[in-house]
Amino acid sequence: MNIWKMTLREIAFRKPASLLALAAVAVAVAALVGSLMALDVHRRQSDQVLEAHEERVDALMAELRDEMRKASLKLSYNLLIVPQGQHLRDWYTEGYGRQYMPEEYVDRLSSSNLMTVQHLLPTLQQRVEWPEQEGRTILLIGTRGYVPHLHQDPKKTLDLGHMVPAGTVVLGYQLQQLLSAKEGDTVRLLGRDFAVHRCHEERGSRDDITAWIALDEAQELLGRRGQINAILALKCMSCQGVGLHSVRGEVGRVLPDTQVVEMGSRVLARYESRLRVGEEAKAALEQERQHHASMQARREATAGVISPTLILAAAVWLALLAFRDVRLRRGEYGILRAIGVGTGRLLGMFLSKAAIVGLAGGALGYVGGIVVGLHFGRDAGLGGGSSMTPAELLRPDWAALALTVALLVSILAAWVPALLAARTDPAMILREGGR
């Protein structure tokens, strides 16, 4: 016969008390494992939800990035380069500037290494009264056509559409109507004859009252030889990493006494709005992540109260049961001490019972905790642990924790009563008799 066999006999003999002790351990451990389990289920679900959300955002961001990359390839903005002293207000109200700069600026710009500026259109524009047409006000624009970059194939970029051959005029719609002119007719303007090179369709803009002639002829007629008042830079490509600001800066470096104005860029606005969509999606994800984190923290706090409380309650309950045990078994301890069983052995007997109850209760509580945890996980409306594999369910670290906690609680609760039992004076017990 050994202590363990004896202890098992004793546990079986006092079934109700043993079951009560077992239940206390099991409930405490179930609460611990259950809360761990529920927290884990919640964490998994949170992670899944967040992961899905993250994937959506990632996909959106990738899509946006792609879209923006494509857009930025196509992204062009037209720049208006005017002299530094030009009031933009005047430019907008009058439709042209009164400040001039040397025509040579265009060549300087085109020979510089500005990869981003592709086409340059130097113009001299001025509002004039057309003496041959009863002093009617028109916009006269002298243009030289696009000046190609020197390092690009000139033929390829020369846009003849904007070229006005010498001695000819291109008429806006209104002017064409006024003169009932057609291509090839001769028109007299500021005392000089021009052949009508082309007539524009109605555009509903200033273009309709504009007459275009060759730049050098305009300079001559307006007495502005070698001068222009604007350079239109068209299709400035925003290459990867080259923004509007840097383009402005580049132009500014080449032509210090000019200012660069961006002319309406819808692509840019769309770009920015898409960028905002991305930011909002990211912010929403971050908000959701924080929400999940705070929920998890709240659950952890709750579990952090419930588990220790139940463990403490179990410990108190076990200690009470153990004290009752000591009283019930006084006679047993008395006689065992009398026949020579040492106090250490007696302590071992008492604690072995605590160990057995602890281990059994711990195992029971572990299984119960998994069931409880899954149940709560499901109750939270998160779909439960249905997706969990048995390996994820039966975690050895939790099992070890459950058994350790159960063993510790059970043994610690029994410790003082056990010492009491081992220390009781057998002479005292045995002379008490049946009392």
Place this chain on the structure above:
Amino acid sequence: MLEASGLTKQFSGPEGMVTALSDVSLRAEAGEFLAVRGPSGCGKTTLMMILGALLRPTAGEVRIDGHDPYRLTPEARSRFRAERIGFVFQEFYLVPYLSVLENIMAPSLARAHSNAQARARELMGRFQLSDRAAHVPAALSTGERQRVALARALFHEPKLLLADEPTGNLDAENAGRVLRDLAAFAEGGGTVLMVTHHADAAEYAQNVVQMEAGKVVKAVVPQ
């Protein structure tokens, strides 16, 4: 074999010291059955506890088999009891959840026995308990219970058997049986010291010591 001289035991009670024993001396040889008689409260149980190495006397000396157990450490004294002393009480003190066989083997918890089962079965045979081996104490008659307690006391073949009112809960027939067993143990060379207030019980003893109020008043040698 057993020698006590000048044993005094005082307990501190709520109304000062209570003297349970005062200057008690006695001796018992190997093979002797000694009965201690006296009225209730005269100090019989106290004396037995002291002689059984369970209760340190306030004064006086005990020698068992030539050793003073109170010179030993508590653990050594436990071993000393396990080796040399057997106890029988009026209330049997059987372990309720162990079978008859296991109760008889219980002393092997204190001191290993080379063949505990066989020894226990031998004792069961001697005390007519063989057909009760698997029963728990609650299933036994009081006579049987006391025989189990006696068998347990004899498990390690002690030199000294101390019995406190061993027949107090038994009918005449069972009492006679237990007393004969005690006498048989003495005849086998053991020393028996039995505490009782029954005159009949004392008749089985070779020597009787009469006590009153913590003192030995006379030693009677029966016919």
